[in-house]
Amino acid sequence: MHIVIIAIGSAGDVHPFLGLGRTFAKSGHRVSFCTNPAFADLVERSNLRFLPLGTAEEYKTAMSNPALWDPRTSFKVLWKVMAGFIQPLYDLLQPEIDDETVLVGSLWAFGARLLQEKYGVPYVSVQVSPSTFLSAHLPPVHKRFTIPSSWPISLRASLLWLIERGVTDRVMGPALNKIRTKLGLPPSKHILGRWLHSPQRVLGLFPDWFAPPQIDWPPNVALTGFPLFDESEFREIDDELKTFLATGPAPIAFTPGSTMVDSLSFFSAAAEVLGTLGQRGIFLAKEGSPMPPLGSSILLRSYVPLSKLLPQAKVLVHHGGIGTVSQALAAGIPQLAVPFAHDQFDNAARVERLGCGLRLDSPISAPTLLTSLKRLLEEESFQRNCASYRLRVEPGETSCLRALAMVEAVGIASRNLATLSSKTGPQLVRA
Numbered sequence: 001m002h003i004v005i006i007a008i009g010s011a012g013d014v015h016p017f018l019g020l021g022r023t024f025a026k027s028g029h030r031v032s033f034c035t036n037p038a039f040a041d042l043v044e045r046s047n048l049r050f051l052p053l054g055t056a057e058e059y060k061t062a063m064s065n066p067a068l069w070d071p072r073t074s075f076k077v078l079w080k081v082m083a084g085f086i087q088p089l090y091d092l093l094q095p096e097i098d099d100e101t102v103l104v105g106s107l108w109a110f111g112a113r114l115l116q117e118k119y120g121v122p123y124v125s126v127q128v129s130p131s132t133f134l135s136a137h138l139p140p141v142h143k144r145f146t147i148p149s150s151w152p153i154s155l156r157a158s159l160l161w162l163i164e165r166g167v168t169d170r171v172m173g174p175a176l177n178k179i180r181t182k183l184g185l186p187p188s189k190h191i192l193g194r195w196l197h198s199p200q201r202v203l204g205l206f207p208d209w210f211a212p213p214q215i216d217w218p219p220n221v222a223l224t225g226f227p228l229f230d231e232s233e234f235r236e237i238d239d240e241l242k243t244f245l246a247t248g249p250a251p252i253a254f255t256p257g258s259t260m261v262d263s264l265s266f267f268s269a270a271a272e273v274l275g276t277l278g279q280r281g282i283f284l285a286k287e288g289s290p291m292p293p294l295g296s297s298i299l300l301r302s303y304v305p306l307s308k309l310l311p312q313a314k315v316l317v318h319h320g321g322i323g324t325v326s327q328a329l330a331a332g333i334p335q336l337a338v339p340f341a342h343d344q345f346d347n348a349a350r351v352e353r354l355g356c357g358l359r360l361d362s363p364i365s366a367p368t369l370l371t372s373l374k375r376l377l378e379e380e381s382f383q384r385n386c387a388s389y390r391l392r393v394e395p396g397e398t399s400c401l402r403a404l405a406m407v408e409a410v411g412i413a414s415r416n417l418a419t420l421s422s423k424t425g426p427q428l429v430r431a
Helices: 011-026 037-045 056-063 074-083 086-096 110-119 153-182 191-195 239-246 263-277 306-312 322-331 344-354 366-378 380-390 396-424
Strands: 002-006 030-035 049-052 101-105 123-127 201-204 221-223 252-254 281-284 298-301 315-318 335-337 357-359
Touching: 002 011, 002 086, 002 110, 011 030, 011 037, 011 322, 011 396, 030 037, 030 086, 037 049, 037 056, 074 153, 086 110, 086 153, 101 110, 101 396, 110 123, 110 153, 123 396, 153 191, 201 396, 239 298, 252 263, 263 281, 263 366, 306 322, 315 322, 315 366, 322 335, 322 344, 322 380, 335 344, 335 366, 344 357, 357 366
Parallel strands: 002 030, 002 101, 030 049, 101 123, 123 201, 201 221, 252 281, 252 315, 281 298, 315 335, 335 357
Antiparallel strands: none
């Protein structure tokens, strides 16, 4: 089977698919990995065939745009970037298609979804976080507008419908439907809530205890668990960090992820609070990020695999990305999520519901950060809940193998339907 994986987005979007791709390849399948060249080295180290989409400079420009991380502007800015990849992705994938091909795509892999609709190419759509399932029964959480779960279900459903038709379809529809018209396809609506999800199979890369399935999710959803890929096989902890971890109390780790934030304010508040609490810290920040003065009790690193760091940490303060959330759950440590945009607010809310952490909206200040961290350090319920859910996090390989079984089933069903079509006439189309 030729499995073509499309992963569009930041490192937090690409990492889970690299975990899938490595497992698929180890199981004997031919795997091609389509993503931005910013991740080319990581794809090649994973021994996967690389299909470049866009340029590394485009990725850097997009990720460095502050408007992408502002909840007031993030959706429109993100869509402007993603809309530009629809036709190039479609054109890039089309020559890759043969009778053995199955497409596996992330949220914004619209070109793959169009190939499925146009030609019946088997396609498995994948969601790395549950916020992209627009459920009226359990509405996703966002800073700007969240539908209260206490409202009657009929009202919640009506508001969700209005948001889709009046906001998301209005923003996304013109660019998508222009391409659909060129392909001879009718206009699409309910793009984010329905159309982008494959009618053949939808995978959620998280467990059901993190996001209980809802009756108004798209059909054919299967939850596989967290892939937990974080480059740990390629990166070692350096000697200085090993010594730091081994010769003192467990530190508190801080990372804003790949989000565009005021790093100086973020880490200044962190440094002040660590001093007040008498705690040690590890700051994970992009190279070149401005920093406050750091004493001997704080180490600065640009990247450390969280699966190696967090089991030796006390608490994690982070941006709320789903990959970071899953690593903290796997390590069994409390987490303080400071979301900035996109799915981060919903992920933070789910961590709070589990009793494994707290949410603190940005911009953070030393007093608010101090209050939250004291709760996480002192209230025993957080430790108990984290220890309980740590036992429920399956190994990443188990989750990836579960996803592979779903992908293989779609490929087999597609081939069987194609065989039947060739025997019974042209009225059947592979789907």
